[in-house]
Ligand SMILES: Nc1ncnc2c1ncn2[C@@H]1O[C@H](COP(=O)(O)OP(=O)(O)OP(=O)(O)O)[C@@H](O)[C@H]1O
């Protein structure tokens with residue numbers, strides 16, 4: 001059964017249709033790639049799924065309807081995401097960034113903390129840091145990090161929530177080829193451990209290398225979907241996105 | 255009906271002044287993205303210059319023409335100084351820092367005027383012809399029409415300049431995309447300077463011309479910026495025509511409202527005209543403007559470094575708190591009575607600044623309302639204790655509860671409003687509360703209402719308690735201990751808050767509301783909680799104020815006093831409890847100003863001047879405030895060279911079976 005099920009989601013900004021009738025499913029343990037040229041609507045899709053832009057259509061998480069729910073409710077039900085431009089909490093340290101998603105203090109624990117009770121360290125934080133090899137940065141301030149490090153901390157922050165699904169918006173941008181490949185291996189491992197992942201990236205060798213399934217967007221519509229091998233050779237996809245460089249694994253648009 | 259018309263026309267004078275200042279606000283915003291709170295103060299400066307030059311204040315008298323020219327030169331000089339010394343260095347700072355910078359200018363100018371001209375309101379001679387015209391059977395002074403015509407002409411001329419001149423093009427380009435404007439060879443500094451000068455000229459001119467209609471003083475004139483901000487909000491901080499029209503209409507409606515309030519059917523305040531209706535109207539209009547226009551200001555394409563002052567994790571809390579408390583206990587007993595009083599004032603000042611640490615430091619929202627909540631708590635305390643005879647801890651708790659609920663209600667209704675807009679509406683709200691509520695004799699009144707001393711189990715804990723310090727004088731150290739206990743408890747709580755999950759959520763909201771929501775944080779709930787905590791602290795300070803002086807009066811809780819406190823909070827370090835301590839020591843009647851006055855004969859007004867200047871210097875050179883600088887010096891010693899980290903450290907991902 002699909003953990004994340006999105007049915008004919010549409011978004012328009014003013015009169016512009018940024019997304020039209022996009023449907024997509026991600027199963028537990030599955031790594032689904034979402035690719036397409038700049039401005040195709042990939043980020044808008046994640047915004048719509050996470051509730052950050054008003055959208056038509058239906059979003060289900062683990063069989064429960066999330067349509068119309070505010071972003072924080074969706075996040076608490078197990079829908080995590082990263083941002084294309086990282087969007088870390090710059091005033092917090094790296095581990096505090098993770099704690100924000102890992103700990104969801106109830107009124108009761110908040111009161112306890114006010115009275116000086118220490119909440120035990122949340123193992124999810126150390127675990128997420130370890131998955132991405134960020135232990136050394138735990139106490140660094142988020143605003144001191146390099147661009148690549150910010151991306152990784154964004155991924156770790158999503159992981160720390162122990163979500164059912166993570167939507168990753170270009171997590172490898174800012175990493176070099178080797179680092180990107182290493183991130184891919186680690187993401188694959190995360191998926192294999194049972195989390196559903198939706199991966200947006202322009203690095204085709206990364207996407208084609210680790211994804212089970214790839215969906216291609218153009219002008220807000222799905223123009224192809226299927227296993228990487230089939231999508232890679234789809235004439236419509238080559239024309240719209242991959243271009244002649246499909247063989248080298250990098251699309252023309254960066 | 256005729257009377258209404260008459261008052262409407264009379265209101266044109268005030269309206270023209272508001273419109274002129276509103277034009278100044280809009281022009282400055284277009285030029286540099288700064289909401290200049292000191293635009294009204296520019297009108298004040300030139301009005302005072304004009305008055306002093308025509309009345310022989312400096313020992314010579316100029317004819318009206320040259321005096322007006324001199325006044326405009328003063329306005330321009332203020333403009334140049336503001337631009338070069340404040341706005342330019344703050345170019346890349348956050349909008350809130352810019353707003354605070356203009357606040358520094360306002361406080362500085364106000365202090366300057368007080369030091370030179372004193373507190374006495376003045377009446378300036380009129381430049382405009384003093385004749386009257388008969389209109390629909392009414393005799394009306396013609397200067398009202400001349401003034402209105404003049405601002406309208408200024409608005410049209412400015413509009414033409416922006417539309418057709420190269421300078422106008424440059425301003426528009428710079429406000430859309432500063433980077434692109436730079437590439438096209440336009441200097442944002444030049445554009446900004448030219449606009450600031452234009453704004454100063456317009457505000458200064460209106461200050462001179464409208465001076466005879468409104469009185470020249472150091473409070474009313476600078477605060478005309480509040481109705482002007484309402485007009486500017488209607489204009490979306492861009493349209494000159496709307497700003498001008500709205501400004502004139504606000505003046506007219508204030509005048510009509512005044513007329514209505516003198517009618518027999520209108521509710522009165524114990525037989526007198528209801529106070530503060532004008533300010534209430536302005537506040538209501540701002541709320542309407544925010545609904546019509548949306549809560550956000552138009553975004554400028556600036557290369558802005560949005561970061562607010564850092565909020566480090568405090569490593570030790572209890573030990574420094576205990577040390578400070580022990581020092582304070584000894585000081586309260588040993589110090590002579592005047593310093594004991596000043597120390598008590600400092601602690602109360604610190605508590606009110608703590609409320610800003612929570613709402614501004616942790617959540618990044620400037621609410622000018624907080625001091626008004628202190629005042630509300632003080633007045634409610636008096637009513638509970640005097641009128642209903644509620645005994646000590648319950649009267650104080652009840653007062654705190656009422657004021658906190660008010661603060662939460664304000665916070666809930668302002669949820670969509672954030673950042674600079676929030677600062678602007680809450681300023682209007684603070685002014686409305688001050689004028690309409692605190693000056694209303696059935697609730698408050700300038701004369702003050704009494705607050706009986708706190709007594710617990712028959713023991714007087716107030717400033718007049720029997721237990722006296724070494725010098726045997728009032729105030730009693732016992733009351734100091736009470737204040738100290740509250741201060742230490744609240745200080746510890748606010749510092750501790752930074753380490754809790756709620757504190758992290760607040761900082762997450764401050765950093766990035768979208769990312770916070772996506773991380774599962776209920777942004778609205780966090781903001782409301784922050785408003786509740788901040789309001790609670792501010793209200794507690796208000797009850798302490800009441801007990802401290804045995805009475806509560808409106809003068810302590812004015813909107814201007816609130817602005818001054820925010821200034822002190824920034825200077826001290828608005829994100830830290832130690833910053834609140836520093837701010838408390840600087841606040842009105844606290845140890846620092848008291849010592850300066852006693853030992854060096856430096857008056858409070860000088861402290862205000864010093865405060866205004868230090869605010870600007872702090873924002874430019876040391877945004878983390880005194881406490882931040884101290885913290886940096888301490889940590890710099892133990893800092894090691896940062897290690898460069900790239901990519902992944904060789905770490906094993908836990909074993910996965912697929
Ligand atoms: N807030 C917005 N207002 C108006 N239009 C927007 C907004 N955000 C995105 N768009 C438009 O919607 C379309 C989809 O944008 P989106 O950011 O989703 O693309 P993307 O596939 O993520 O592109 P990229 O690969 O560059 O990240 C674009 O045409 C974009 O200009």
Ligand SMILES: [Mg+2]
Pocket residue numbers: 042043044084169
């Ligand atoms: Mg995108």
